[in-house]
Amino acid sequence: MKHFYNAVIKKPGNSIVLLLLFVVFFIAQIPNFQLDASSDSLVLEGDNNLRYYQSVRKNYGSDDYLVISYQVKDNLLAPKQLKHLASLKKDLQTIEQIKSVTTILDVPLFQSPPLSLTDLASKNISIENGNANLALASKEFRASSLYGDNLVSKDGKTSAVLVALKGNEQFEKRRQTRNEMRIKKQNNKLSKEELTKLKNIEKQVIQDAIVQNNLQDKTITQIRTTIDKYRDQANLFLGGLPMITTDIIGYISSDLIVFSLAVIALMSLILALIFKGIRWVLMPIGISITGALTMTGILAFLGWKVTVISSNFFSLLLVMTLSVTIHLVVRYRELAQNNPDLDYYTLIQNTLEQMLKPCLFTTLTTIVAFGSLLISGIRPVIDFGWMMSIGVTIALVLSFIAFPIIMRFLPKAQVPKFNTELGFTHSLAKFSEKFGTYLLVVLVLCIGLSVVGINKLSVENRFIDYFKESTEINQGLTLIDEKLGGTIPLEIIFDDLAQDYWYDEDLRADIHKIHQYLDSLDETGKVLSIDTLMQILTRANENKSPNGFFLNIIKSQIPENAKTQVLDPYISEDSGQLRMVIRIRETNKNLKRAVLIEKIENYIAKDIGFKKDSFHTTGMLVLYNNMLQSLFDSQIKTIIAVFIMIFIMFLFIFRSFSLSILAIIPNTLPSIFILGIMGLMNIPLDLMTITISAIAIGIGVDNAIHYIHRFKAEFTKDHDYLATMYRSHNSIGLAMFYTSITVTLGFLILALSNFIPSIYFGVFTAIAMLSALLANLTLLPKLILIFKPKI
Structure with missing residues (x-):
């Protein structure tokens, strides 16, 4: 580490050149950056139906x-x-x-x-x-x-x-x-x-x-x-x-630019109010922007496209990098106030040394949290996991290199005396000491309520609900859905029946029954199949069904323009298939895709008598449903897997089984609360909301690691748990509060988006950050005071 400190503090020339080459190379790739909102980004990777x-x-x-x-x-x-x-x-x-x-x-x-x-x-x-x-x-x-x-x-x-x-x-x-x-x-x-x-x-x-x-x-x-x-x-x-697809890309592009700029402006304002110094605003913001732009260039270089799921990666990386730099700034100012005569280089070096371990550990746990998305089976979700894992690594490395280099070329900051007892964090310490028992009771009630909400969670969402009613997409989809027979297509393919259809009267009757049944369902709009042609022919034949002889004559002589409308899309002599296309009404508030598909399949198999392997349901509705149904299972697997891995990391970091248990308990709360709120408010899981739990876990454990790391350092002074708690709240608690409040307000800006998933993402990420902050400044210290683990 000594060589590193010398390279970035005392002899930073080579470090600056290498850093600039790295940053400039990847930022130069940004013109190749691409967004993707195609149907491929809405399906489950490896899905046989695909x-x-x-x-x-x-x-x-x-x-x-x-x-x-x-x-x-x-x-x-x-x-x-x-x-x-x-x-x-x-x-x-x-x-x-x-x-x-x-x-x-x-x-x-x-x-x-x-x-x-x-x-x-x-x-x-x-x-x-x-x-x-x-x-x-x-x-x-x-x-x-x-x-x-x-x-x-x-x-x-x-x-x-x-x-x-x-x-x-x-x-x-x-x-x-x-x-x-x-x-x-x-x-x-x-x-x-x-x-x-x-x-x-x-x-x-x-x-x-x-x-x-x-x-x-x-x-x-x-x-x-x-x-x-x-x-x-x-x-x-x-x-x-x-x-x-085009409009979603437009929304993503707009949100990416407008809200990233808004987040930067708001975070700059908050930093100015907190630190009251231009260097403490420009340096963290500059490092954060550089980190986010560098990651954007890396995505362009690797050919990774940003989708609906990963559309907020830029804002997230701004936040992750800012979090690291705020911790560095707060620690530097604290050391500068406590040691005003300390040598400038030593002051910078001590800041890096004291913050390296907790920041490294928080980065590793955040990587674990985002890495949990890799098991989802949905390519855009997997890519998002990789993006953020790489991004937080860049945030750590860039912050620990850029911070000392920038400080090295600036004169020693004169840090005025400031009150380390922030009213909010000090009040939380008092609350934990005096009312912690009541807190435990309230949390148990909240957990119970959240469990009720989690049991109500579903993945049944309407695509139309992704857009505000004022948008052209919503208005157009609604009009088409209500007036022109529905939007999202469901297809049913019958194998090896094309030749038989023209000669088998019973088969034609069965296809007619299926067509009529599909047409009678509340969730379906327009139904088209080869039976549509039969209905036209029957009407032309004085309402009598034509026999096989006439059908074979007609199919060979039907005009080309009519053939493309009523024949070719629904029967294929080459593949031997019959095809039905059913458009589903997305505006139907009772639409449950999985239930509808199962009901249709059961009718065809049980009521009509087709063997289950002789027909297939397919189309974008089925593919989208398969993806949605996988979300709930992957959400449960994700949460369980990530907590097991983080607990193992806690054992390694804290070297204490009891302390690791106490640290993991409060960090289950943000995910539980968010999923509970979603269930109680009937907000379904979708491609964006599935990632919020991973973000909540990553943020929560970051706070826990910073707090316990400082608690252990302060505890060595007098081995007094209560006094240590107050000192920790008034030191690392400040950095945790500054980071969380800055990030929370930044993400709430997304509530102004026209894209509903972005609104949910912003609001629930803000809730996750606040609940993680409160849990780690109230429940965590109270548990430490109650059980007094060996530190």
Whole structure:
């Protein structure tokens, strides 16, 4: 350590050069920093259903399309309105990345006028072709099994404009190759050469995604600009997964910049009020910003994308680095006040020496807390665990190198006499001494209440609730959900039935029953399947189901534009599959995804008689549900694993079994309280709230380590537990209070976000910090006073 102190204090030249090279290199990588809000970030890694879903998309194409809801006050099919819609469609088609635009103008009509079975194969009726009866078309759009509550709302005033975006075949092939090779890797079937090839392909896929995201962002901007020109005669909202992805990235980017700046400004103000000195503001803030920017550059260098889950990493790293530097500043000022004649270099060295162990230990326990996220099985959560583990390591190293170097080039600070007895921490010491027994009773009651809340915890959340009602996403999703048949798709795939369907009347009857059952459920919106075509054909055949002979003639002669609407998406001769697509209404407050999926599967298997391995439920709804269901199990595993590991670390740090037990008890409280509050308030676990427990544990044990480390140092003076408690509250208690209050107020700024998960993250992280502070300045010292462990 002597060489380290000499390098950073007495001869800092080389240290400065190396530090600057390291920092500048990674900060220069920031332009390559990427955000990701794709559907891949909302699924469970290793989920077998994901691989099946990818194969289904390969057969039937992507369901990633944009939906423009077109709502009018009067008649949707009025000539003026149709001209307006046609003009919108024409302008949309001029946008380079748009592959196709589907509207009520160009879809095939079967009852406007009514067509017989023979007419279906020869006549192509649509509004755009000019051969449709508009009065009949209005009725057909609302009543049609294909278009009703799908392309047109039941009240006939809202229509969907479906916008398909161009893909990139080369990108898709690379992505497919990557997915196939990842499966082989999981089964240990890749050679060394193939593993190297996989790494290269993964890098290429990342670059492909960057190009595709930039194109998508540009396209959606152009679409919005186009839409704005047509709001004079219709209410228009943009929806669809690509738009949601783009807007979430916009929210993350905005929060990352705006709230990081707000946190920095607020923390600067608080530090100025606390320390009343410009160096004690600029130095901690400067080191914190440098640490967060460096980590951002490392993420860019490694090609790691920030997702919804890790979107607040920058603010967290500001906080983690600031926490270390505040402890250094407080200890330096305390030593300077107690030893005013001490040599400047010695004063800096003593500060580093006395704070190295507790800061090192707190960093290790924080790494353990965030490392617990690695067992979640959800890639973005795992990445967040790695990000923060690396980030807190950088925070420690940077603080212990930058602090002495900066101090070395500044004149010795004249630390004025200040009162070490902060009213708040001193009051907590008095409270612990005189009313600690009452505190234990209150905590037991609070724990009991939290347990009740934890038992009410669920993972059933509505995607629409992620956005405030004032946002376009919320308004667009609500309109599409309520008027146009739902949003999130659920798919049911029946294997090896495509050929039999045309000849087997009983099979057609079973598929019809399933279709009707799905349509009757409260949670479902529009249901589309091969039975949709059968309903159209039955109506064209005087309400009589056509037999196999007619069906085979019709399927071979059906016009191409009708085929793409009612045949190709729901039956595949190549794969032998039948496919049903059910859109789920996210606005249904009683939606329970897992229960719904199980209910549907049981009906098909038990009531209809299909073998369970002959059909599969898939789609984004299933993938998202699998991820949500894994959250609760991983949350329990995470908490248990992290406390076991931290207890083992406490044994190593404190070298006392009894002291380790006393230290772990108060640090279970923040996690218990947060989960309890969430349960009592019916706030479900999701991708962001799952990380708060790990953060709460990391923060709590940091405070415990700092407090006990100082308690042990002060105890050697007189071996008086009570006096030691007061001295500890008036020394390390100050740093704990300053850090916690600064960080708490900083995170509360996130409550102003438009993104609901960010609001929850900010509020619950603030609660975690306050409860961790109070637990370690009240319950922990009271337990020490009661049991008087050997120190």
